[in-house]
Amino acid sequence: MRERTVILAALVLFLGLVTSPFWYARAAGLTARGPEPKLPTSERACLMPTEYMRTSHMDLLMTWRDTVVREHQRTWTAPDGKAHTISLTGTCLRCHDNKAEFCDKCHDYAGVAPYCWDCHVDPSSLTRSRP
């Protein structure tokens, strides 16, 4: 039983190494919580229920794109009967006026890089860069 100290030290070292990711996460302030995009304050409800928008907003945007470009139809009627102008920058971003705090929050978290913004202009980026 002379190796007791060695065994204990090794055991402590081993446990420390095994649990190191937890210590690291605690030190870095990481949490298991998902992204928290900033919701607009001006409007309470989106065009579609939140659950649908969360999972399928890209499908809606693709439909909008084809409706405008291919069918020259610029209004879209929501299931609740309300008509909306089809425009990413004009309609979506009118309420969601902070792209960095809304769109980018989840996209960055999910590791997706949609190329909408290669062409479509975020109006808030213009006002911010120009005093």
Added chain:
Amino acid sequence: MSITRRGFLGAAGLSALALAGKPAIEAAVGEGAQEHEAAATGTRLAMVIDPRKCLEEGDCTKCVEACHRAHNVPDLADPAREVKWIWKERFEEAFPTLELDHAPEAFHAKPVMVLCNHCDNPPCVRVCPTQATWKREDGIVMMDWHRCIGCRYCMAACPYGSRSFNWSDPRQALDRLNPDFPTRSKGVVEKCTFCEERLARGERPACVDACTAGVITFGDLNDPKSEVRALLRDRFAIRRKAGLGTKPAIYYIV
């Protein structure tokens, strides 16, 4: 009169066949009728340009500026990389097939406004492998920049040089962005769309609105009461490279 078993079965079979064929026949007849209707009510958007009036304005480029500002078209000096929707071309180069050995002094080597001709028979549409460009029912040769893969077949096919390719990110060359219209990205072809986004709002194309001299007239070629038809009735008009059979919708009155 008695009915035999064979006679009954035959009649039943024929009736079933007639019932099954009815929707197909109705569909065929219905489609034909719809096509006919579209031809009668269809619009054909066109432009009439008066080069003589334009020349009186000298170095004016208001239409070019308005168009390129509205559509976020970068101003690149390098002719190999430039992007243009509407621009000035020397008369002889705009109309090479006229073979004017002794062109009128008024036009000789003078600039004339050129843009996409929105042809009735557009060669660019025929060659596009992804259907990123197509002919709308109102005559506009439209583009879907989402779908363009940048192969530049359309540029090779267009006999008017109306299409430009983005060799670099156009945003780098734009000092001011119009947030109401997208830019393009690197590797995409672009051209004039007859301002279809303005037409949808009930406005006239940007170049037509910007021109204070009334050089450009825009309207429906199928409407006998339209301004373009009135001009074409009174004046003699030519089209660029008409012999190619592309049937351009941009007329130049001479």
